[in-house]
Amino acid sequence: MDRSTIIDTLQQRGGFITTGEVKSRGEYEQLRRATENGTLMRIRNGVYVEISALANNMIDIERIVPHGVLCLYSAFAHYGLSTQVPSATCIAIEA
Known part of the structure; x- marks a missing residue:
């Protein structure tokens, strides 16, 4: 290839x-x-x-962290619930 x-x-x-x-x-x-x-x-x-x-601004979380979920300020920014741009991407993972 x-x-x-x-x-x-x-x-x-x-x-x-x-x-x-x-x-x-x-x-x-x-x-x-x-x-x-x-x-x-x-x-x-x-x-x-x-x-x-x-x-x-948003990356494909599933590709980097399988079964990870976007959370906290990152989720707020993604869904337009905040005017601030988060300085880091917050991801919740299984325990």
């Missing part, structure tokens, strides 16, 4: 991809190279994001 195809795949998936979604070693190497040259960013083990997808 060439680099433009990996970027197309990322854009179709909202800018995020996990290593579980990568089908071959060659595709993984494309992810690694794109991370090294600054096109992609590794935000945690196995989760990569296109830099432009981070420009949005």
